[in-house]
Amino acid sequence: MKKATQVIHAGSRRDINMGGLNTPLLASSAIEYLDDSEVRYPRYFNTLNHNVVAEKMSALEGAEAGLVTSSGMAAIASILFGLLTDGDHVIFTQGLYGGTHALIVNELKRFGIQHDFSAPDINAIRQLSRPETRMVFVESPGNPLLSVVDLAAVAEYAQAQDIISVIDNTFATPILQNPLAMGFDLVMHSGTKYLSGHSDLCCGTVNGPARLLDKVRNHAVNHGGCLNAQDCHLLERSLKTLELRVQRQSENAGVLAGRLNQHKQVLRVFYPGLEDDPGFEIATRQMRGFGGMLSFELVSDIDPVSYLRRLQLVICAVSLGGVETTICQPTATSHQKIPTAERQRLGITPGLLRLSVGIEDVEDIAADLLQAMS
Numbered sequence: 001m002k003k004a005t006q007v008i009h010a011g012s013r014r015d016i017n018m019g020g021l022n023t024p025l026l027a028s029s030a031i032e033y034l035d036d037s038e039v040r041y042p043r044y045f046n047t048l049n050h051n052v053v054a055e056k057m058s059a060l061e062g063a064e065a066g067l068v069t070s071s072g073m074a075a076i077a078s079i080l081f082g083l084l085t086d087g088d089h090v091i092f093t094q095g096l097y098g099g100t101h102a103l104i105v106n107e108l109k110r111f112g113i114q115h116d117f118s119a120p121d122i123n124a125i126r127q128l129s130r131p132e133t134r135m136v137f138v139e140s141p142g143n144p145l146l147s148v149v150d151l152a153a154v155a156e157y158a159q160a161q162d163i164i165s166v167i168d169n170t171f172a173t174p175i176l177q178n179p180l181a182m183g184f185d186l187v188m189h190s191g192t193k194y195l196s197g198h199s200d201l202c203c204g205t206v207n208g209p210a211r212l213l214d215k216v217r218n219h220a221v222n223h224g225g226c227l228n229a230q231d232c233h234l235l236e237r238s239l240k241t242l243e244l245r246v247q248r249q250s251e252n253a254g255v256l257a258g259r260l261n262q263h264k265q266v267l268r269v270f271y272p273g274l275e276d277d278p279g280f281e282i283a284t285r286q287m288r289g290f291g292g293m294l295s296f297e298l299v300s301d302i303d304p305v306s307y308l309r310r311l312q313l314v315i316c317a318v319s320l321g322g323v324e325t326t327i328c329q330p331t332a333t334s335h336q337k338i339p340t341a342e343r344q345r346l347g348i349t350p351g352l353l354r355l356s357v358g359i360e361d362v363e364d365i366a367a368d369l370l371q372a373m374s
């Protein structure tokens with residue numbers, strides 16, 4: 001089945017008691033067990049509404065197994081702590097989500113897990129490889145400069161070294177990019193973003209082979225980051241429009257990237273769909289569209305905060321992936337905790353603004369972004 005069909009039908013179960021079309025919401029935390037093949041409990045990640053969303057995501061990512069967690073960070077923590085142990089080494093690419101960065105620098109060392117940050121290219125990753133390296137973790141397109149990693153090259157390297165490859169696929173969504181088909185072992189999402197898409201849920205997902213998912217789930221069961229049935233049910237509903245939303249967001253972002261790129265008060269636009277973007281060639285190869293996220297840098301005589309205040313339609317907010325267009329200044333939000341010198345080295349200046357393009361009419365979004373520059 002194609003994505004637009006999978007989002008509607010994969011995993012979902014009709015209500016056998018009343019004939020309802022939708023998966024029933026099973027809110028019970030106490031479930032009969034004598035005639036069941038397993039003991040079911042919300043924190044065991046095996047109740048009806050959990051399984052339905054996990055199966056839908058498995059279909060969309062082309063995976064054998066899946067897990068739905070209480071946040072994107074719970075998904076990442078379950079992967080890292082479920083699969084790594086004392087003495088292991090991990091390579092992370094730069095340009096990770098701020099919360100992931102914080103988890104790495106604040107928590108891993110205490111558990112004896114070593115790490116390095118690599119430039120997002122395969123040669124840099126190879127150079128950081130050690131005999132103890134057990135995992136490579138990438139984000140593509142990355143945050144906030146939309147840098148693109150060559151996924152087939154990373155997967156090939158990981159397979160040759162017999163290490164686990166993991167990708168945070170939040171920005172691309174399974175609609176535009178399927179890393180498992182390129183040889184990655186695990187794919188995770190902050191479901192808070194595009195998967196839920198209406199800025200009203202906090203959740204995460206992990207998909208991959210059962211042999212790895214079992215370990216990730218065991219860790220998650222012990223640490224308790226399960227998602228309640230109501231939110232699983234809402235996530236299932238949201239996923240049904242994922243394909244429609246992402247296609248529109250990606251289309252809108254392409255138009256806006258082109259307009260901003262030609263504007264004299266914009267220094268630079270970061271969007272892998274622009275032909276002069278360093279990620280264009282690889283993105284064209286590995287994605288089915290360039291996504292709804294873009295960043296742009298205002299010329300230095302526009303004060304970025306005043307610019308944000310002049311916007312009337314576009315909302316200044318953290319998070320991303322909603323149906324409404326939102327904007328944020330990474331130096332004040334997602335990348336606030338990164339030291340200034342390091343930010344400058346990465347090219348994250350105060351004039352850099354990150355736009356999460358919604359599904360509104362693109363002309364209305366463009367008009368608002370441009371009026372606030374004058």
Ligand SMILES: *Cc1c(COP(=O)(O)O)cnc(C)c1O
Pocket residue numbers: 071072073074097099100139143168170171189190191192193202203204
């Ligand atoms: C938001 C986000 C996360 C963390 O997800 P939460 O749901 O906030 O825990 C991880 N990765 C990326 C790329 C994100 O945007």
